[in-house]
Amino acid sequence: MAGTVIGAGITIEGEVISDEEVVVQGTIRGKLQAKEGVTVEAGAVVEADIHGGPMVVAGSVTGNIVSSDRVDLQSGARVVGNVKASRITIADGAQFKGNVDMDV
Amino acid sequence: MANDTNDTRTVLGRGTRVRGRITGGQDLEIHGHVEGEISASGEVSIESTGTVSSSIAAHSIVVRGAVRGDLTAEDSVHLEDGARVVGDVRAPRIAIAQGALLKGYVQTGEASAQRPAAARKAVAAAPAVRTAPVAVARPVVATPPRKVEKPAAAPPPPPAPVKRPVVTLAGAKAAPSPVVPALKKGAKGALAKKRG
Numbered sequence: 001m002a003g004t005v006i007g008a009g010i011t012i013e014g015e016v017i018s019d020e021e022v023v024v025q026g027t028i029r030g031k032l033q034a035k036e037g038v039t040v041e042a043g044a045v046v047e048a049d050i051h052g053g054p055m056v057v058a059g060s061v062t063g064n065i066v067s068s069d070r071v072d073l074q075s076g077a078r079v080v081g082n083v084k085a086s087r088i089t090i091a092d093g094a095q096f097k098g099n100v101d102m103d104v
Numbered sequence: 105m106a107n108d109t110n111d112t113r114t115v116l117g118r119g120t121r122v123r124g125r126i127t128g129g130q131d132l133e134i135h136g137h138v139e140g141e142i143s144a145s146g147e148v149s150i151e152s153t154g155t156v157s158s159s160i161a162a163h164s165i166v167v168r169g170a171v172r173g174d175l176t177a178e179d180s181v182h183l184e185d186g187a188r189v190v191g192d193v194r195a196p197r198i199a200i201a202q203g204a205l206l207k208g209y210v211q212t213g214e215a216s217a218q219r220p221a222a223a224r225k226a227v228a229a230a231p232a233v234r235t236a237p238v239a240v241a242r243p244v245v246a247t248p249p250r251k252v253e254k255p256a257a258a259p260p261p262p263p264a265p266v267k268r269p270v271v272t273l274a275g276a277k278a279a280p281s282p283v284v285p286a287l288k289k290g291a292k293g294a295l296a297k298k299r300g
Contacts, residue, residue, distance in 0.1 A: 003117030007130045010114045014124010014140050020117045030124055 008043060042076055118153050152186050
């Protein structure tokens with residue numbers, strides 16, 4: 001089980017900073033930082049800049065994403081913002097609007 | 105993905121810090137740190153590693169960690185062993201287990217009523233959560249005796265030598281009392297006789 005889970009009915013307005021993996025099913029507005037990675041599940045809404053390890057996005061993200069590892073935008077994901085990571089995958093069916101920066 | 109067992113539960117892990125407001129209709133389990141208001145319509149539990157430094161409103165609240173802020177529950181508040189709470193507690197049902205530390209106003213029954221202003225002041229002046237019990241005990245015990253001693257010792261010396269040097273000499277032999285009595289007429293003569 002992940003260290004931190006923001007459940008579907010929960011809204012956080014502010015900063016979330018974690019040394020663990022963070023799974024978001026609910027809503028976060030503000031800032032999200034997680035060393036061990038972030039999973040934004042389908043139905044989740046993140047209106048925040050996201051920093052951290054490997055990221056999987058299946059929900060909605062409005063904000064910039066910066067990952068030290070990889071970012072996977074899964075089918076059904078909706079991302080508005082810039083993505084900076086060493087590896088990025090965008091699945092068929094993912095909506096994405098923003099710049100990609102891959103340290104080329 | 106990571107959690108197929110408890111989908112309706114929100115968990116803030118030990119390594120997680122939240123600065124801001126948390127609202128929602130779910131159970132909330134806090135192992136990490138929260139600086140910001142929490143309001144949930146489910147159960148909020150602050151586990152032994154968890155710290156919350158603001159008020160919590162929920163259906164029910166269970167505390168095993170540290171809270172600095174008011175706890176208000178529609179149903180119940182449980183302070184378990186290891187809980188450290190500085191703040192007011194209001195709920196229809198409140199349980200404080202042995203080993204729980206609490207500093208604040210407690211009210212069972214309706215959660216709406218206000219607390220007395222005096223109690224609020226006391227809590228506002230209270231120090232950090234962990235040190236609260238020690239710091240509270242000291243000033244109460246230590247201050248009163250000191251205050252009593254000082255005024256008793258201070259006043260005598262100045263008036264005695266300056267105003268009535270004669271009496272001081274006599275008083276020094278008879279009694280060391282620092283209080284200078286007003287002598288009646290003729291008393292001076294009586295003293296002279298005795299010495300005489």
